[in-house]
Amino acid sequence: MPRLQDPTYARHVAPLLAMATQFLKAGQPADAIAPLRDAALLQPANATVWHDLGLACLEVGLVPDAIGALQQAVGVNPRYADAYFRLGIALEKAGDLRGAILAYDRATELLPSLTEAWFRAGA
Numbered sequence: 001m002p003r004l005q006d007p008t009y010a011r012h013v014a015p016l017l018a019m020a021t022q023f024l025k026a027g028q029p030a031d032a033i034a035p036l037r038d039a040a041l042l043q044p045a046n047a048t049v050w051h052d053l054g055l056a057c058l059e060v061g062l063v064p065d066a067i068g069a070l071q072q073a074v075g076v077n078p079r080y081a082d083a084y085f086r087l088g089i090a091l092e093k094a095g096d097l098r099g100a101i102l103a104y105d106r107a108t109e110l111l112p113s114l115t116e117a118w119f120r121a122g123a
Contacts (some may be wrong), residue, residue: 007077010040013039013042013043013046013049014036016036016038016039016042017035017036017039017049018032019032019035020032020035020039020052020056021035023035023037024052024056025083029055029056029057029059029060030056030060032052032056033053033056033057033062033074036049036052036053036056037053039053040053040069040072044072045076046075046076046081047072047074047076047077048072048073050069050070050072050073050076050083051069051070051073051080051082051083051086053065053069054066054067054068054069054070054072054073054083054086054087054090055086057069058086058089058090063093063094064094065091066086066090067087067090067091067094070083070086070090071087072086072088074106079110080110081106081107081111081114081117082107082111082114084104084106084107084110084117084122085103085104085107085114085116085117086105087103088100088101088102088103088104088107088117088120088121089120091103091122100120101121101122104117104118104120104121105121108121
């Protein structure tokens with residue numbers, strides 16, 4: 001694995017994402033987590049990587065990890081409606097209903113057609 005100071009580290013992200021995508025498509029989210037974590041370390045400003053990591057963690061029940069990754073995703077891209085929606089799901093699973101509703105509300109502000117977020121928020 002390249003050192004983060006190496007200016008060519010970005011070329012190492014594509015194979016990690018390809019590997020993670022294969023695992024996710026094969027229904028193996030647990031196996032996708034390690035390459036997604038590595039990709040997130042190499043490209044911390046990539047909201048999609050954080051989002052996908054959050055989804056994989058959520059699917060295997062690593063709710064605190066999912067929350068952390070999805071918070072990173074919305075921190076990097078505050079207009080990422082699906083990341084807010086998935087964050088709401090993770091917060092709901094963690095028992096933080098107030099936080100979940102806030103996340104669902106933000107998701108629907110950004111993407112009003114996201115009907116499941118409206119439903120989950122109780123609107």
